Amino acid sequence: MSEEAKPIPATAPPAAAPAAEGAPAEGGAEQSKKGAKKAEAKAKKEAEKARKAAEREAAAKASGAGAAAEDLAKDNYGNISPTYKSEAKRVRLEEITEQDVGQLVKIRGTLQNSRAQGAKIFFFQLGKGVETIQGVMAVSQEGKPISKQMVKWMGTVKLESIIMVEALVQKPLEPVKSCSISGFELHVQKLYIVASAPETLAVSVATASRAVGGVDEEEELSKAAEGLSVQDKDAVPVAHLSTLLDNPVIRKRAPVDRAIQDIRNEVQYLFIEFLRSKGFKKFEAPGLIATASEGGANVFELPYFGKSAFLAQSPQQSKQCEIAGGRERVFCIGPVYRAENSNTPRHMTEFTGLDLEMEIEEHYHEVMHMLEGVLLYIFAGLEKNCAREIELVRSIYPSEKFLLPADGKEVRLTFAEAQKLLREEGPEEFRNVKDDEDMSTPQEKALGALVRKKFNTDFYVLDKFPLVARPFYAFPDPENPEISNTYDFMMRGQEILSGGQRLHLPEEVEKGMRNKGLDPNSPGLKAYVDVFRGAGVPPHGGGGIGLDRVVSWYLALPSVHLACAYPRTPKRLGP
């Protein structure tokens, strides 16, 4: 009963109905309807035929050949036919070898660049995936298969159209430096448009391939409002970040974006690989929750069948529930939400969290060590697996090499040590920072510079934060109730991870809530405490890594939005 895949062209519009519209109507209304549709389809097909002929005539006229000059190549170009079929061998660009030289191949790809050389030769680049190859269309002496009209028409094909090329593989006279495939080129015999790009692109791929000209949407808007030119007319054109984000299809076609996304994927794969090797189990945290577990601020609320639901700001409660349920070590990867009206290159309302939680046997530094381990594994893996992508991104967004602690030995400072360092060796304005208040972003950045100078690393841990600066579930330091068994992980002076040991006894959890002015008997918080009341829960801790931040700050991108395919901000809900 298996229906074999017949090569019906994937590009065929529904118009290509078989010529059955003249058949006698057999089945009443339904059949007539079918007939009507077929007639409509036929009419459309003929209209298209007429349009095409007119187009060719115009092209022929423009070339000065006059209406009478027959185009012997007329079937070798134009919009692809719904019934297109070819015996040419389909190849992938990266698979072309010496054996293909002189062979007829067909390749579908993107027209990425094109220029006429006189009236008889046309050069272009064909792109597919990460590869590009040079195409040459030259008028044949006998006018066939390539005519002057065809070369002329080639000049009208829009960049970033999808085209189908049938060509002979040849060796170029010299290596084509501008293409990733430099040792071969394609000598076109036929070329059809599969899907045309628009008359004018919103932004060119070349521009999208350069560093963005600005990242701050508010600044951009206010500049525009003041009538200021956003960029210097004489300079190489660059796009503002918001232009790129508004045009994701073009943005994605830029090699730099592809490289960033590949690096982003690698971070996730390395995260999963390391944790699985350590016995961690994956689980899916719910996005919809009944109450705001972190206390209620900055949470999205939505109507839910006569009640209210909230979007999870973190998988905190379910991670802990997994541990309470005896899973020992768990991780999850998924979106988390913050309804925070912050419009900065560091913020998004939706981002991807890489979270883990694990039982503690003796000391919460086991968790810290695990988190350091997974991040060091990720950094080492990126250097090894993504060297090419990192280099490409650095060529667009120059940055210093991401320094790692020497000999794989972690660099850890207590919060108090970090504040002391800031006071004693930091900028003037931080001479009076205190050990019992949280750190501001400028303080963090200044500390990052100090740590880099002193310890030669861009990756380090701040441990033992003041208890007041942490959520209600933070575990107090047994030796000093003012501070907590919690930590932040930093990259280039910016936080990528927050975590710590959690309270695991119900009475302590309740106390933690009351200390923060929260009511453990309110419905949502009661559900949280109930996790610890349901059965004995072992000591545990964990942390949440911001994937977008790891990628951005590893690469020193000017905005975290560049690391995210579809960033969401208070002002941006699409595309």
Place this chain on the structure above:
Amino acid sequence: MSEEAKPIPATAPPAAAPAAEGAPAEGGAEQSKKGAKKAEAKAKKEAEKARKAAEREAAAKASGAGAAAEDLAKDNYGNISPTYKSEAKRVRLEEITEQDVGQLVKIRGTLQNSRAQGAKIFFFQLGKGVETIQGVMAVSQEGKPISKQMVKWMGTVKLESIIMVEALVQKPLEPVKSCSISGFELHVQKLYIVASAPETLAVSVATASRAVGGVDEEEELSKAAEGLSVQDKDAVPVAHLSTLLDNPVIRKRAPVDRAIQDIRNEVQYLFIEFLRSKGFKKFEAPGLIATASEGGANVFELPYFGKSAFLAQSPQQSKQCEIAGGRERVFCIGPVYRAENSNTPRHMTEFTGLDLEMEIEEHYHEVMHMLEGVLLYIFAGLEKNCAREIELVRSIYPSEKFLLPADGKEVRLTFAEAQKLLREEGPEEFRNVKDDEDMSTPQEKALGALVRKKFNTDFYVLDKFPLVARPFYAFPDPENPEISNTYDFMMRGQEILSGGQRLHLPEEVEKGMRNKGLDPNSPGLKAYVDVFRGAGVPPHGGGGIGLDRVVSWYLALPSVHLACAYPRTPKRLGP
């Protein structure tokens, strides 16, 4: 600067401050505050000491020994001390070997079962992860380290408490069949409560380990309203699904739940592994979107900074945007949302989608073949990697082996062939099913039974659905505009995947919308069409697999909620 991990006990409450409260106050307000806290901590510590002493006295009295009888083992049991420390070797249950026999070890785990044998011996099971081992606590002749009082106390420790056991590893007289570790047992010397379970568990792990007694929440509620007993009192106690879901910590401690979750993870890992080997790239689809891409029904809406946002019902638009952006082959794993007020064992408002999208070279059956490939890979991988887990689940939820097509050859029926089969060989009520209407759930199930009988498979594909039954982006069959290049994948007669070829030319997309009565110029739909207007987009197709359904129907679970750790339904938003 790295702070070495000192074994500060993970379980220590903040009370354990060093004895510095008598030191002269040096630092003004802050120091005094610290001092006060320390004094408070000391008081608490002493109160705890007093409480413990009273507890022991009571226990001693109860044992008939009188207040005067000193308990020589008094330090060997009770609540674990905040400063607990032990030189015993920490082992993992699965790592115990012959070399450990006679050695003193410490293991933290869950008290899973316990029974006294007379007044002098106590047997229990200690569980950690998937392993269990027998523990024996027997009064030593000299009353030390185990006293009668200690054995008596053991009877008061609540099941599902977390306990710390120090014990000698011994070989039991005969293998302990009731435990996963049958060749060793633990002869207790010390035993402390790390975290106590409550007086009464909401449901026992034994009950949670049996098949649920019912899955339909509405039926359950109406039964309760009518005062009907939900279960037979004489029967082995079983829990209704809703009881399990209300008590996730106990639910998770049941081996059957662990097995289901492990299988669920394996499905995801196999999905990723197969697709990566085929050149697919991962990406993250946004959860928050500006409009309901599928047409507007059953979508959650929320206030978003003065506008409205919606929760994505599928990653459809972003998947297609990835293809438009030249990514060639992509997949994503993430939550999708349906605001559908359906209260059945098949429905959830949030579930995990395994989605893929890819360019089509010649024919959309390339996509179908890829999807069949990944699912067959998953099924083969499950049989190989999860045999033990599948067997465990089957011992609780008996089901027939999941049949796969012979010789790895896919079973495909066109929708019309399937309807014909139903008409000709199906139950009486389906004698008149038509080829141009969608299939109902009972029809699907009847078809599943027919296909199993006829083709000996529980996994098959329905191809070429009527165009009217599919979304606006479905690609019409080039040979018959009434039907479409779309498919559903079925497991045991139920749909797990829906997909097909998509329209890729902007004018066709607009037409598709208008045919469904949608306005391509409405803001949300315009954004969708803009993806195809931005540049030429190659032909492509894909599909979305419901992870929860694959797991449930592979295992023939009575409810899809059993496959999900935190199911969300119109009536359930937590825990």
